[in-house]
């Protein structure tokens with residue numbers, strides 16, 4: 001599970017940063033990729049990565065501002081020429097279906113794969129299967145803007161080798177059965193239940209990706225105990241008044257939310273072009289004073305989200 005940042009700028013693209021788009025790579029888990037927002041030029045950004053557009057089967061849109069959605073029609077149209085024939089579902093605020101359908105219709109674009117829409121009418125669960133649950137809450141951005149919390153189901157515990165050894169079970173093909181929690185009978189007649197040898201389940205990972213927002217309690221709720229919180233940081237602390245005025249957040253506000261939500265890692269994105277590289281460094285340092293595990297990402301940064309191991313739970 002990795003996050004790949006395709007666009008980390010705010011508002012308008014710059015030479016250094018394209019507008020918003022994030023790929024959540026779930027290749028090992030479900031062999032697919034989920035996109036969060038799709039600003040203009042996202043398809044060109046993808047060309048610089050190993051990402052396969054045909055693997056993208058869900059797109060979550062946080063809000064309908066142009067820098068988050070203008071890349072959608074182009075991405076969808078090109079995907080059909082890049083081996084993409086599987087369906088895509090787009091989740092987002094009411095209006096996203098009309099935007100995409102109108103763009104495709106007027107440009108005479110006919111997709112050769114099924115395109116489904118799930119416009120969000122209320123907060124709560126937007127997607128759920130036996131491996132992942134995606135919830136959303138509304139943020140504060142002047143236009144309807146959502147934050148998404150992606151929760152992975154817990155992983156089964158691992159076979160505790162020490163216990164197996166202690167019980168005198170010889171190494172062999174029966175290990176596999178024990179690992180699956182099955183009951184085994186040894187040649188000498190002893191019977192063991194696999195469940196007695198399996199450790200605690202591993203907590204699934206939690207990733208929170210917020211749309212543009214000023215500081216709001218819902219951000220904290222979405223981010224509670226998350227492995228990673230992706231938060232916008234359009235302004236720095238010195239420009240906090242402007243942030244409020246434009247319905248955006250500062251680096252310091254994002255760090256405060258990360259701290260209050262007890263997340264493991266904070267990723268700052270949606271960085272204004274006004275910040276030169278040295279300012280971005282200062283922006284990161286300023287946030288780290290409040291929440292140490294903070295990182296400002298650049299375009300094409302990839303962040304791995306590791307599964308917590310048994311040792312970590314001891």
Ligand code: ZN
Pocket residue numbers: 063065141212
């Ligand atoms: Zn916005």
